[in-house]
Amino acid sequence: MLIDQILPKYDEREYHQIELRGNRTEVYETVRALDFSDSFLIRILFGLRGLPATLKSVDDLLEAGFVLVDELPGKEFVLGLIGKFWAPTAKLEKVNALRYREFNHKGYAKVAWNFAVNKTSHGLAKVSTETRIMCMDDRSRKRFRLYWRLVGPFSGLIRREMLRCLKESSKLRK
Numbered sequence: 001m002l003i004d005q006i007l008p009k010y011d012e013r014e015y016h017q018i019e020l021r022g023n024r025t026e027v028y029e030t031v032r033a034l035d036f037s038d039s040f041l042i043r044i045l046f047g048l049r050g051l052p053a054t055l056k057s058v059d060d061l062l063e064a065g066f067v068l069v070d071e072l073p074g075k076e077f078v079l080g081l082i083g084k085f086w087a088p089t090a091k092l093e094k095v096n097a098l099r100y101r102e103f104n105h106k107g108y109a110k111v112a113w114n115f116a117v118n119k120t121s122h123g124l125a126k127v128s129t130e131t132r133i134m135c136m137d138d139r140s141r142k143r144f145r146l147y148w149r150l151v152g153p154f155s156g157l158i159r160r161e162m163l164r165c166l167k168e169s170s171k172l173r174k
Contacts, residue, residue: 001076001114001116002069002070002071002072002076002078002114003076003078003112003114003116003130003132006069006070006078006080006101006112007110007132009134010132010133010134011134011135011141011144011145012132012133012144012145012148012152013130013131013132013133014130014131014152014155014159015128015129015130015131016129016156016163017126017127017128018126018163018164019125019126019127020124020125020127020166020167021124021125022124022125023125024074024075024117024118024119024125025074026125027117027125028074028075028117030166030169031115031117031127032058032115033057033058034057034162034165034166034169035056035057035169036056036057036161036162036165037055037057038165038169039161039164039165041157041161042158042161042165045154045158048154049090049151050089052064061079062079065092066079066080066081066113067079067081067095067096068080068097069097070097074117075116075117075118076114076115076117077115078112079112079114080095080097080112081110081111081113082095082103082108082109082110082111083108083111084107084140084143085109085111085144085147085151086143086144086147104136106136106137106139106140107136107137107140108135108136109134109135110134111131111132112131112132112133112134113129113130113131113132114128114129114130115127115128116128116130127163127166129159129162131155133148
């Protein structure tokens with residue numbers, strides 16, 4: 001998996017998956033184009049973190065500061081974000097994919113967030129999303145862990161809600 005190459009070591013991890021009807025390519029294209037703006041829950045949770053209410057797709061996330069670190073079309077894409085997430089403004093670093101991979105400055109944390117689509121043994125498509133966070137030093141790790149105790153459950157809720165939106169918005173229902 002790409003995420004294993006991009007962020008093989010991490011301090012925190014969140015993982016969720018669902019199974020959908022459809023071929024892998026069709027499901028992947030649906031994931032990539034997913035519009036999650038109908039989800040009141042996602043809008044509220046994004047708003048609480050200070051993210052724009054206009055975020056409704058992966059492309060919007062890219063415009064808001066995430067970077068597409070890598071992609072295997074039809075199989076997996078990985079978004080990245082670097083910042084001081086525990087700070088009130090998160091102090092996000094503007095980076096491209098190369099700078100994301102090379103970044104290792106103390107005082108920051110790196111997030112790698114993927115969506116992957118794989119075929120199951122019983123003919124369905126498994127869509128998974130994993131979020132990994134690596135802190136660049138011990139002080140950042142301590143700050144992030146406190147932040148994550150508060151925010152981590154809501155982060156997981158956003159991912160689960162995105163998967164629910166995927167299932168509801170598509171003809172790929174199981």
